[in-house]
Amino acid sequence: MKLTGNTIFITGGGSGIGRGLAEALHKRGNKVIISGRRRGHLDEVVAANPGMSAIELDIADPASIEKVTAKLIADYPDFNVLINNAGIMQPDQAGGHIDDALMVSTITTNLMGPIRMTSALLDHLKTRNDAVVAYTTSALAFVPLAATAVYSSTKAALHSYILSQSFMLRNTKIQVLEIAPPWVRTDLMNSREAEQAMPLDAFIDKAIAVLGTEADEILVERAKLFRGNPGPEERNLVNGFNAQMMEMLAG
Template sequence: MKLSGNTIFITGGASGIGRGLAEALHQRGNKVIVGGRRRGYLDEVVAANPGMAAVEFDITDPASIERVAAQLIADYPDLNVLINNAGVMQPDNAGGHVDDALLVSTVETNLMGPIRMTSALIDHLKTRDNAVVAYTSSVLAFVPLALTAVYSSTKAALHSYVLSQRFMLRDTAVRVLEIAPPWVRTDLMNSREAEQAMPLDAFIEETMAVLGTDADEILVESAKPFRANPGPGEHGFVDEFNKGAVELFGR
C-alpha cells in the first residue's frame, strides 16, 4: 500500500488500533478521517492531530452507513482508502447460554458493518487510483479464543469474506488487505495493562512497515504462528492456546 498522499477513512478510529493507525498515517502525509459512535472520543483525536477530520456514525445502522458514505464522497472526493477497523469483543459462553443481545451486537459490528461500509463505498473506490479496502480481523480468525467464541467466529467469517472480495476485485484497481493483529494492549477485554499483550505502539510500528509492502495480509511476527495453524492438525494448537487462556483469565 502507498503510505502517503492518500485520503483515508478509518472506522473505529477514535481509540485503540484504529487511532494508532490513524495517527501513523496522518503523520505520513495522508488526509485521514476517523469515524465512530462516540463524539467525545472523535473530538479528542482531532484535537490531538491538527488536520485530521472526524464523522460520527453507527456501524450497526445501515442508514447511518449510507449517510456517512454519501457525506464522505461529497466532502472528500479523493477518498481512496477505507480501513474497516470498528469492532467489539465481549466474553461469552459457547458451552452454555449465549446472550442474544451480545450475539447480535457482535455480528452486526464486526461482520455486517464492514461488509455494509465497503458496499456503500466500493463503486467510488473503483474510480480512484491506489485504492485500498482494508479489514482489521484478528489472529482469532485462525485460532479461536473459546472464551470469546462469537467474536472469534465473526473474525473467521470476515477473513473468508476478504478472500472472496479480493478475488472478485482481481481485475480492478482496488486492493483488498487484511490486518490480523495478535493480542494488543487496547481497551478490548480491558487489555490496556496486560503484560502478555503486545504494546500498541510496537504493533503500529511493525504493522506500518508491512503495510508499506505488497503484502495482502498484514501480519506482525507474533501473529504468524496463529496464521499458519489452520489445517488437519489444528486442534492441538487451539486446545493448548485455550487451556492457557482459561488459566490466565480464570474461567
C-alpha cells in the same frame, strides 16, 4: 499500499488500533478521516492531530452508513483508502447459554458492518487510483479464543469474506488487505495493562512497516503462529491455546 498522499477513512478511529493507525498515517502526509459512535473520543483525537477530520458513524446502523457514505464522497472526492477497523469484543458462553443480544450486536458490528460499509463505497473506490480496502480482523480469526467464541467467529467469517472479495476485485484498481493483529494492549477486554499483550505503539510501528510493502496480509511476528494454523491438526492447537489462556486468566 502506498503510505503517503492518500485520503483515508478509518472506522473505529477514536481509540485503540484504529486511533493508532489514524495517527501513524496522518503523520505520513495522508488526509485522514476517522469515524465512530462516541463524539467525545473523535474530538479528542482530532484535537491532538491538527488537520485530521472526524465523522460520527454507527457501523451497526445501515442508515448511518448510507448517510456517512454520501457525506464522505461529497466532502472528500479524492477518498481512496477505506480501513474497516470498528469492532466489539465481549466474553460469551459457547459451552452454555449465549446471550442473544450480545450475539446479534457482535455479528452486526464486526461482520455485517464492514461488509455494508465497503459495499456502499466500492463504486467510488473503483474510480480511484491506488485504491485500498483494508479490514482489521484478528489472529483469533485463525485460532479462536473459546471465551470469546462469537467474536472469534466473526473474525473468521470476515477473513473468509476478504478472500472472496479480493478474488472478485482482482481485475479492478482496488487492493484488498487484511490486518490481523495479535493480542494488543487496547480497551478491548480491558487489555490496556495486560503484560502478555503487545504494546499498541509497537504493533502500529510494525504493522505500518508491513502495510508499506506488497503484502496482502498485514501480520506482525506474534500473529504468524496463529496464521500458520496446521489444518487437520488445528484442534490440538486450539485446545492447547485455550487451556493456556484459561490458566493465565484464572491466575
